Amino acid sequence: MIVFLTVWRLHTAWDLILELNGEWHDKVNIDDEDELNTGGNLIQVAPGIRYTADSGWAAAISAGFPVIENLNGHQSKPDWRAIANIGFAF
Numbered sequence: 001m002i003v004f005l006t007v008w009r010l011h012t013a014w015d016l017i018l019e020l021n022g023e024w025h026d027k028v029n030i031d032d033e034d035e036l037n038t039g040g041n042l043i044q045v046a047p048g049i050r051y052t053a054d055s056g057w058a059a060a061i062s063a064g065f066p067v068i069e070n071l072n073g074h075q076s077k078p079d080w081r082a083i084a085n086i087g088f089a090f
Contacts, residue, residue, distance in 0.1 A: 003082060014055050019046040021064055021083070037073030042066055046083055054090040 020043065027039035048062020064081040071077065 011052075013052045015050045015052065017048050017050050017060060018064060019048070019062055019064070019083070020044070021046055035076055040071035040075070041068070042071070042078070043068040044078075044081060046081075048083070058087045058089070060085050060087075 004027035022041065022043045024041045025039050027034040028038075029035070043066070045067050046062040046064035048060055050058055050060035052058040061082070061084045064083055066080075068079055069077055
């Protein structure tokens, strides 16, 4: 789940942003048995920048770094994640 809180302005601006992103995955169940090395949750903090154009378009990029990792069993742990978005206010 990614949550963006955005305040749109109708002028050109560069903004610093700070996101808190979370993920949750259930364990995989095969033939009524849970796979031990699946599922868990992750919370990342993601600092970044956003450009807002006077036409209402905006673009942002940030890098997410895990602050809470609660993964079940043996799973590859993420080091970081790139997040990008484009939006339009109408």
